[in-house]
Structure formats: C-alpha cells, structure tokens
Amino acid sequence: MQAEQFFALPDSLAQFRAHFGADQSVWSWLPRIKAALANLEGNTAHLALPPGVSIEGRVWIDPSVKLPAMATLIGPAWIGPNTEIRPGAYVRGNVIVGDGCILGNSCEFKNCLLLDDVQVPHFSYVGDSILGNRAHLAAGVVLSNLRLDQQPITLRLPGGMAETGLRKFGAILGADAEIGCNAVLQPGTLIGQRGLVMPTLAFGGYLPEAHLAKERGTITMIPRRD
Numbered sequence: 001m002q003a004e005q006f007f008a009l010p011d012s013l014a015q016f017r018a019h020f021g022a023d024q025s026v027w028s029w030l031p032r033i034k035a036a037l038a039n040l041e042g043n044t045a046h047l048a049l050p051p052g053v054s055i056e057g058r059v060w061i062d063p064s065v066k067l068p069a070m071a072t073l074i075g076p077a078w079i080g081p082n083t084e085i086r087p088g089a090y091v092r093g094n095v096i097v098g099d100g101c102i103l104g105n106s107c108e109f110k111n112c113l114l115l116d117d118v119q120v121p122h123f124s125y126v127g128d129s130i131l132g133n134r135a136h137l138a139a140g141v142v143l144s145n146l147r148l149d150q151q152p153i154t155l156r157l158p159g160g161m162a163e164t165g166l167r168k169f170g171a172i173l174g175a176d177a178e179i180g181c182n183a184v185l186q187p188g189t190l191i192g193q194r195g196l197v198m199p200t201l202a203f204g205g206y207l208p209e210a211h212l213a214k215e216r217g218t219i220t221m222i223p224r225r226d
Contacts, residue, residue, distance in 0.1 A: 068085055115131065130172050151167070
C-alpha cells in the first residue's frame with residue numbers, strides 16, 4: 001500500500017520530502033525518519049527554554065512552539081511551528097513533528113512522524129509510527145510496536161500477506177483517523193483515512209478508509225457527511 005493512499009506530506013515538512021515518496025510503501029517511511037534527520041542541526045542553544053525542559057542531542061524547535069514547564073527532548077528531533085508540548089512529554093529520538101500538533105502530557109514519542117495538526121493529548125505511547133494530518137489519539141492510546149515473539153512484522157492486506165522486514169513497527173494512521181480512549185493498536189496496524197477505532201478496543205491488521213472498528217472485530221462503513 002502506497003503512502004499517498006493514507007496521507008500527503010504537508011508543506012510544513014517540505015524540507016524532508018526527498019526522504020518520503022508518495023509512491024513508496026507506507027511502512028517504508030519508518031526507517032527513513034532517521035535518515036531524514038541525519039544532517040539536522042539543533043537550535044535550542046539560541047532559545048529561551050523553561051528550566052524544567054531537558055534537551056539532549058540535536059533538537060530543532062520552531063520559535064513558535066509552546067513549551068511546558070517540564071519535558072524531556074532527546075534528539076535527533078525536529079518540532080515544527082505552532083506545536084504545543086505539554087508537561088511531562090518525552091521525545092526519545094528520531095521524531096519529526098509538523099505544524100500545529102499536540103505532544104501531550106505524559107506521552108512518549110520515539111521514531112515517529114507526525115504530520116500537520118496531529119493531536120496526542122494525554123498518556124499515550126507513539127513508537128515506530130506515522131500519524132497522518134489531523135489524526136487524533138484519545139487519552140491512553142498505545143501504539144504497540146513489538147511482537148511478543150520479537151519477530152519481524154508481517155501484514156495481512158486485502159491483496160495478500162506483506163513482509164515489512166521491520167522488527168519494530170507500531171501503526172500507520174491515515175488522515176483524519178481517530179482512535180478512542182485506552183485503545184491498543186497491535187504491531188503493524190494500518191488505519192485508513194477517516195478510520196475510527198472504538199475506545200478500549202485491542203485492534204490489529206488493516207482498517208479500510210472510512211470504516212469503524214467495533215467490539216468483537218466488527219468493522220462497519222462510516223457514512224460520508226457532505
């Protein structure tokens with residue numbers, strides 16, 4: 001499945017466009033995050049940071065970013081304009097964040113790409129994942145990124161099985177996807193554009209565009225609103 005089926009890289013991240021091709025398999029973007037940040041130069045030495053914000057390594061923060069009283073940011077990381085970082089956020093390397101995002105309180109981010117207007121407001125884990133424009137994780141959502149047997153992630157797609165070659169792979173969320181409170185997405189989950197997962201559900205696999213995942217694995221189509 002190609003990346004363009006899930007989202008479009010926004011203009012705020014244009015400097016990284018050479019690393020993220022729209023016609024590439026969407027999961028192939030994950031190992032490219034590290035490469036995209038390979039030549040990053042940090043700018044935090046020139047910013048007035050709250051005393052409780054800890055910076056390690058190469059971190060670039062747009063001057064418009066709203067910083068909390070306390071947070072830990074470990075590079076390489078690039079935090080785009082108009083983003084809000086809330087108390088206790090933990091950025092743990094190889095993280096790219098677009099325009100207008102929320103990195104919420106007590107949330108952890110590791111090897112992930114957040115496009116524009118992504119909201120992760122409360123108590124979530126986002127590892128080895130990509131969140132499309134305007135995707136939203138409700139409180140307590142976990143994007144699990146490692147199988148219990150620690151074997152490479154295999155995807156079951158409509159066209160058959162796909163080997164990703166990735167040992168760590170959380171979730172891919174298409175534009176406008178919504179994950180309900182305390183849901184857990186299993187390693188290698190793909191959520192199509194406007195896909196919805198109900199609260200407290202443990203969901204894995206592929207959710208097509210504009211579908212709702214409910215209890216007991218039931219999937220229904222969401223009517224389009226004009």
